[in-house]
Amino acid sequence: MPQPVGSQPLGGGEPDPEVAAHIRATAGHLLRHGGEILEAVGRQIAQETPESLDDPVMAEKIAASTRDNVGRWLHANELHPGRPVTTELTPENLDVARDLVRRGVDDRFLVWGYWRAQTLLWREWMAVALTAVPCPPGLLADSLDRSARSMTRFVERTLNAVQRRIDEERRQLVGGVPARRLETVTLLLEGAPIPEDRASARLGCDLRQRHLALVLWQPRGGAGQGDLEAAADRVAELLGARPPLAVPSGLSVLWAWIGVPETPDPPVLREALRQTLPDGAHRPFVAVGGPAPGAGGFRLGHQQALTTQRLVGRLARPPLLTAYEEVQVVALALQDEEQARQFVADTLGPLASAAPELAETLRVYLQAESHAGRTAELLYTHRNTVRGRVARAERLLPRPLAGRVPSVGLALELLRWLEPA
Numbered sequence: 001m002p003q004p005v006g007s008q009p010l011g012g013g014e015p016d017p018e019v020a021a022h023i024r025a026t027a028g029h030l031l032r033h034g035g036e037i038l039e040a041v042g043r044q045i046a047q048e049t050p051e052s053l054d055d056p057v058m059a060e061k062i063a064a065s066t067r068d069n070v071g072r073w074l075h076a077n078e079l080h081p082g083r084p085v086t087t088e089l090t091p092e093n094l095d096v097a098r099d100l101v102r103r104g105v106d107d108r109f110l111v112w113g114y115w116r117a118q119t120l121l122w123r124e125w126m127a128v129a130l131t132a133v134p135c136p137p138g139l140l141a142d143s144l145d146r147s148a149r150s151m152t153r154f155v156e157r158t159l160n161a162v163q164r165r166i167d168e169e170r171r172q173l174v175g176g177v178p179a180r181r182l183e184t185v186t187l188l189l190e191g192a193p194i195p196e197d198r199a200s201a202r203l204g205c206d207l208r209q210r211h212l213a214l215v216l217w218q219p220r221g222g223a224g225q226g227d228l229e230a231a232a233d234r235v236a237e238l239l240g241a242r243p244p245l246a247v248p249s250g251l252s253v254l255w256a257w258i259g260v261p262e263t264p265d266p267p268v269l270r271e272a273l274r275q276t277l278p279d280g281a282h283r284p285f286v287a288v289g290g291p292a293p294g295a296g297g298f299r300l301g302h303q304q305a306l307t308t309q310r311l312v313g314r315l316a317r318p319p320l321l322t323a324y325e326e327v328q329v330v331a332l333a334l335q336d337e338e339q340a341r342q343f344v345a346d347t348l349g350p351l352a353s354a355a356p357e358l359a360e361t362l363r364v365y366l367q368a369e370s371h372a373g374r375t376a377e378l379l380y381t382h383r384n385t386v387r388g389r390v391a392r393a394e395r396l397l398p399r400p401l402a403g404r405v406p407s408v409g410l411a412l413e414l415l416r417w418l419e420p421a
Contacts, residue, residue, distance in 0.1 A: 023081035056313025099250035213301030349398035
């Protein structure tokens with residue numbers, strides 16, 4: 001297995017000074033003018049990950065890890081053109097590797113991601129090296145060859161180092177109660193015909209009762225598993241229930257199930273959490289699926305919580321807690337996003353692209369049953385301001401609001417979720 005060699009030159013001796021200058025200029029050009037390229041490569045890799053990784057926290061981790069790797073290779077080649085880049089695993093690299101193991105994802109997806117990122121980066125490198133940075137024709141082939149070998153070796157060595165960490169993580173997870181619990185939860189979520197009494201014994205909870213499914217996460221990875229477990233415990237305490245069944249899904253995502261006798265009221269639970277959880281950037285978010293009994297309810301509630309989490313990931317300022325029942329209609333409507341966007345455009349007309357406070361005021365106004373005073377309280381503004389905004393919003397609608405309140409209300413709700421986070 002190859003080992004990092006610092007800044008020793010690749011085979012073929014020291015690069016010609018003009019070759020080194022060309023590599024340095026190409027890397028510098030991409031660093032100075034390629035910020036959007038780093039973002040685009042990261043997003044592309046995240047979007048192409050398998051369905052099992054389809055959640056906003058994991059997508060951001062994959063994108064961040066990719067941006068970090070690409071940026072480090074470019075910086076190194078600006079400083080030491082034509083030399084191999086020392087492998088230094090970052091927290092972003094390790095987070096993705098650990099999450100892959102804990103989700104039971106095949107290692108080949110990790111390998112595919114690194115080589116796919118190399119392909120995308122090489123495409124951008126070639127475009128700049130051939131058109132934006134001058135190089136004597138006789139030396140261009142040597143410059144591209146050294147760049148390609150440096151990039152390939154960096155990917156190989158990073159993958160080797162990550163694979164060693166994955167092996168260590170896997171050895172730590174094999175055997176013991178956490179492994180058996182994770183295996184049982186995975187079987188239940190996949191719909192395997194495992195007897196409920198056997199699954200209950202392995203999980204330490206009675207599957208025959210109703211379970212409230214939760215997904216807790218911190219988008220930027222600030223909260224650790226201890227913080228997330230403490231938040232899940234707090235939810236259970238607020239409900240007067242026993243401590244939850246909790247299963248880590250990566251380093252900053254927690255899946256949990258709480259046995260409850262009845263469905264809790266989301267606004268009450270949200271306010272209680274707001275008062276009891278600590279403020280700050282590391283406060284976790286909570287998505288809640290509907291409670292239902294049995295293995296089927298265990299699985300359905302979790303799927304609803306995941307759907308809610310993905311929707312909340314669209315918002316720039318997500319609420320602390322979101323229940324599936326609050327977004328169920330939106331989730332159904334967004335199954336065909338293209339049709340949803342067309343519905344919003346047809347129903348709202350110019351209002352869809354007007355000042356955001358107009359659409360938001362009309363949305364809250366319709367939810368408050370056209371009560372200006374209640375709307376003013378919810379938006380922390382004056383009722384005259386509400387009336388003025390509602391009047392302006394109605395004038396922008398392509399057809400009168402009368403008789404179309406349900407359609408306009410749904411379109412306004414969808415508009416919130418269709419806007420980019």
